[in-house]
Amino acid sequence: MTEQDLLVQRFLDQELAAGERLRLLVEIGRSTALRERLIAMERLLLDVAAIPRPDVRHDFVARVMERIDAPGITIWRRIAEAVWAPHLLRWNLAGALGAAVVCLLALSAAVALLNRAAVVGVEPASSPAAAAGASAVLVRLVLVHPGAMTVEVAGDFNGWNPARTPLEPLAGGAWAATVPLEPGRYKYMFVVDGEQWVVDPFAAEQIDDGFGSRNAVLDVRMPSGVSL
Amino acid sequence: MSDVERGPSGPPARESDAVPGDDDALVRAAQRGDRQAFGHLVSRHARSVLSVTTRMLGAAADAEDVAQDTFVAAYRGLPGFQRESAFSTWLYRIAVNRCRDVLRARRPRTVPLDAGDERMAEWEASGSDTPYREVEQAEVASAIERGIQALPPLYRESFVLRHLEGLGYEEMSAILGVHRDTLKMRVYKARTLLARSLSHLNVSSG
Numbered sequence: 001m002t003e004q005d006l007l008v009q010r011f012l013d014q015e016l017a018a019g020e021r022l023r024l025l026v027e028i029g030r031s032t033a034l035r036e037r038l039i040a041m042e043r044l045l046l047d048v049a050a051i052p053r054p055d056v057r058h059d060f061v062a063r064v065m066e067r068i069d070a071p072g073i074t075i076w077r078r079i080a081e082a083v084w085a086p087h088l089l090r091w092n093l094a095g096a097l098g099a100a101v102v103c104l105l106a107l108s109a110a111v112a113l114l115n116r117a118a119v120v121g122v123e124p125a126s127s128p129a130a131a132a133g134a135s136a137v138l139v140r141l142v143l144v145h146p147g148a149m150t151v152e153v154a155g156d157f158n159g160w161n162p163a164r165t166p167l168e169p170l171a172g173g174a175w176a177a178t179v180p181l182e183p184g185r186y187k188y189m190f191v192v193d194g195e196q197w198v199v200d201p202f203a204a205e206q207i208d209d210g211f212g213s214r215n216a217v218l219d220v221r222m223p224s225g226v227s228l
Numbered sequence: 229m230s231d232v233e234r235g236p237s238g239p240p241a242r243e244s245d246a247v248p249g250d251d252d253a254l255v256r257a258a259q260r261g262d263r264q265a266f267g268h269l270v271s272r273h274a275r276s277v278l279s280v281t282t283r284m285l286g287a288a289a290d291a292e293d294v295a296q297d298t299f300v301a302a303y304r305g306l307p308g309f310q311r312e313s314a315f316s317t318w319l320y321r322i323a324v325n326r327c328r329d330v331l332r333a334r335r336p337r338t339v340p341l342d343a344g345d346e347r348m349a350e351w352e353a354s355g356s357d358t359p360y361r362e363v364e365q366a367e368v369a370s371a372i373e374r375g376i377q378a379l380p381p382l383y384r385e386s387f388v389l390r391h392l393e394g395l396g397y398e399e400m401s402a403i404l405g406v407h408r409d410t411l412k413m414r415v416y417k418a419r420t421l422l423a424r425s426l427s428h429l430n431v432s433s434g
Contacts, residue, residue: 001416009416044372044423048391051369054282054291056274064270064299065263 136180146173155188187215284327387418
């Protein structure tokens with residue numbers, strides 16, 4: 001749009017300052033074409049302003065209120081309509097390539113996750129060592145305590161929760177449990193009948209537990225076995 | 229722009245003179261659940277809304293349906309209307325957005341929504357500056373309506389609000405969410421395109 005065009009349009013909007021109006025009038029005086037164009041524009045806008053507004057039906061308000069009172073569309077219907085409604089998809093090559101890259105990345109991540117799940121797997125533990133991991137050492141804990149009703153062991157390896165590691169009764173009042181442990185040092189105690197904490201008399205090492213008693217220490221090593 | 233200035237237009241619809249209260253009072257009442265108050269608002273603004281939808285959409289059935297839909301949407305949106313703008317401004321905004329939805333859903337014709345610049349360029353390249361010629365007075369309104377319908381939608385809505393609804397650029401900016409300078413350019417281009425299309429058809433007033 002030329003500067004003259006802008007002057008004309010702003011004149012039509014009655015936005016010209018006094019100086020601009022004068023300049024336009026001078027140009028109009030010099031140019032027949034500009035004069036005719038401005039007159040035509042003014043006539044057009046007068047005709048536009050004279051166009052009658054459409055008539056409103058006598059029952060327009062009633063119809064609006066009826067539609068307001070009509071049962072609403074349920075959210076499920078809206079969802080269904082949105083899902084089934086045809087949509088115009090506009091695309092360009094850049095957008096399509098971007099979407100393809102995103103899909104490939106998502107697919108790769110999914111494949112990687114699936115592979116990892118297959119390696120870790122959910123396989124029944126054929127032995128405590130298999131369940132614990134390839135580097136676990138099976139440790140046999142034994143307590144001879146005839147007359148006990150239950151014997152459990154509590155230590156670093158089970159959060160000092162004796163209920164997690166009950167011992168099985170053997171002949172002669174002996175009790176035993178096989179515990180898979182990763183190499184390391186563990187403190188532990190036996191618990192007899194749920195209340196009597198007993199230090200393993202066969203432990204190679206005992207240390208003060210800070211509560212006036214002593215803990216047995218288990219030193220588990222790889223690869224050959226346990227050093228007690 | 230009042231209906232008196234715009235000239236006679238057949239049997240008048242219910243006018244606002246008999247309706248009590250200004251828009252703000254009616255809106256407050258409607259928000260409190262007064263359906264009659266909302267009915268008065270509908271009656272008061274029906275013609276403006278129908279005017280916009282008719283000029284935007286052309287087809288009478290579509291225009292009426294969208295006009296009603298506008299008021300239904302306004303009723304449902306009343307609880308969220310904070311009165312930050314005039315009710316009429318808000319109503320125009322709903323109506324324009326509804327019209328845009330309909331226009332998008334229609335099969336595209338030869339002129340896309342924003343093809344106005346292309347048409348302007350074609351006209352300017354043609355070097356034509358044919359003035360607005362004379363025809364029978366009775367055909368003027370119909371020809372202008374057809375010319376408005378032929379405008380690209382973005383220019384059409386700006387032109388309709390400016391010259392058929394008589395709104396200022398500030399209010400148009402509030403309705404359309406576009407800077408007033410942008411709206412001015414759209415109106416300028418709409419005027420030029422309309423004048424051009426009507427001169428091509430040899431249309432003008434006496």
